[in-house]
Amino acid sequence: MxxxxxxxxxxxxxxxxxxxxxxxxxxxxxxxxxxxxxxxxxxxxxxxxxxxxxxxxxxxxxxxxxxxxxxxxxxxxxxxxxxxxxxxxxxxxxxxxxxxxxxxxxxxxxxxxxxxxxxxxxxxxxxxxxxxxxxxxxxxxxxxxxxxxxxxxxxxxxxxxxxxAGITTYSPLKEWGVGPGSKVAVIGLGGLGHMAVKLAHAMGAEVTVLSTSDRKKADAERMGAKHFLINSDKAAMKAAGETFDLIINTVSATHEIASHVNLLARDGTMVMLGLTTEGLPVYAMPLLWRRRRIAGSLIGGIRETQEMLNFCAEHGLACxxxxxxxxxxxxxxxxxxxxxxxxxxxxxxxxxxxxx
CATH class of the missing domain: 3.90.180.10 (Medium-chain alcohol dehydrogenases, catalytic domain)
Structure with missing residues (x-):
């Protein structure tokens, strides 16, 4: 019926x-x-x-x-x-x-x-x-x-x-082996980004948030971010060069990513999570010179999603x-x-x- x-x-x-x-x-x-x-x-x-x-x-x-x-x-x-x-x-x-x-x-x-x-x-x-x-x-x-x-x-x-939002950020953190000693950057502190910060911190990573302004800095720190970087601050961006093992990019609009590639350490990866419909230009040399990668990730399987829910319960995490x-x-x-x-x-x- x-x-x-x-x-x-x-x-x-x-x-x-x-x-x-x-x-x-x-x-x-x-x-x-x-x-x-x-x-x-x-x-x-x-x-x-x-x-x-x-x-x-x-x-x-x-x-x-x-x-x-x-x-x-x-x-x-x-x-x-x-x-x-x-x-x-x-x-x-x-x-x-x-x-x-x-x-x-x-x-x-x-x-x-x-x-x-x-x-x-x-x-x-x-x-x-x-x-x-x-x-x-x-x-x-x-x-x-x-x-x-x-x-x-x-x-x-x-x-x-x-x-x-939880599984979309949990899955790449797990896939790229984030744990104690990892340095993770999160671009964008929104629905996805705030969970990426909480999860990466709970996994033991040192977390940095990249944003266009400092209006969410206090929130980022409360969620577990140790550093906060304004991506229009050229001096700060240069100083942060070759730092991160993993960058979780949560921005769902067309935006500039070429300069962010330089933030990756050797063998570092930027994972794209946001739904963008236009091309995002990058340059070969910064990728080649440090064996960097740009990758994508889509939610997670049922088994991994249950694992994520159990992890959040264990660590007291929620949106x-x-x-x-x-x-x-x-x-x-x-x-x-x-x-x-x-x-x-x-x-x-x-x-x-x-x-x-």
Whole structure:
């Protein structure tokens, strides 16, 4: 029996998000039905709603930072039961047979992972859905293999953005072996950047934040940064040359990176995390001369995402958030475009009754 679902959706690139009703599928044998309590607001939600990346199909319900409580489970589900605290991140399925999936790297699924919203939805036909719909809604049904357990010590609201902002920064820190003695720089102290600072610090790294101004310096230091560098200060940038083993670049807009390459030590790597749609020029010589690298990273697999949640619980880490009602989402988007959030908006879906 279809599950009536209330949500906020975008119907066009130039239209505000508005109340929207649709049906979720009833949980099948391997499914978990989740009552969504909170959903984080990611900058990529804004990109998709505005069709900045092309290919957005409307109406679209964004949201891939989902925290809630299990409402029901299918007959084959053994890992979860009603009442469990759970999360859903950026994907809800993958092919499960390609090399990436078999290695627990479902985010790099060769045919393409099924994203939490905006992907073709082969399981949605029974309720008239052609694409997946996300977490700006009061419920969701997801295969048990793509559901995460949220540790009891993590508040659900502050845990929600960990399902994207947390894993997106945790994964490259782990992949590039960050630990005691590592020197890590984080470009941009926003939704991703503030978690990169917290996680790198908890892993034992010496952390530096690079920003365009010092207005977030106190926040950076509170989160664990030892140094703060203004990237327009040429003297300071020169003095910091050949310092960092790893630079986590979280900026999601077109920006200059060539000068930042010189901050890398020999064999250092800059990892790009921000969704940029234009080229970012670099020069060969600074790369060649110190065997430096520029790389990319995309969220993490299900196993690694659970590892990240457990790590955050162990170290008392969560996102700095501003909780909003569903009908404040358009105001939140406007503020996000001005970088006016510290550091992640989270929608309280329990307040949907007052909005829809």
């Amino acid at each position: 279809p599950i009536a679902t209330r949500a906020f959706a975008a119907t066009a690139a130039d239209a505000p998000l508005a109340p929207y009703g649709f049906n979720r599928r009833d949980p099948g044998p391997d499914d978990v039905a989740i009552e969504i309590k909170f959903c984080g607001v990611c900058h990529s939600d804004l990109h998709v709603v505005k069709n900045d990346l092309g290919g957005t199909r409307y109406p679209i319900v964004p949201g891939h930072e989902i925290a809630g409580v299990v409402a029901a489970v299918g007959a084959n589900v053994t890992r979860f039961k009603a009442g469990d605290r759970v999360g859903v991140g950026c994907m809800v399925d993958s092919c499960r047979t390609c090399a990436a999936c078999l290695e627990g790297e479902e985010q790099y699924c060769a045919p393409g992972m099924t994203q939490t919203y905006g992907s073709a939805d082969p399981k949605g036909a029974e309720v008239g859905q052609t694409i997946t719909q996300g977490g700006y809604s009061d419920r969701i049904t997801v295969d048990q293999n793509y559901v995460l357990r949220i540790p009891d010590s993590l508040p659900l609201d502050a845990a929600a953005p960990l399902l994207c 700095d958030i501003e909780v909003i009602a569903p009908d404040q989402i358009n105001e939140a988007y406007a503020r996000m475009e001005k970088s006016d959030v510290r550091y992640r908006f989270v929608i309280d879906m329990g307040r949907l009754d007052r909005a829809a």
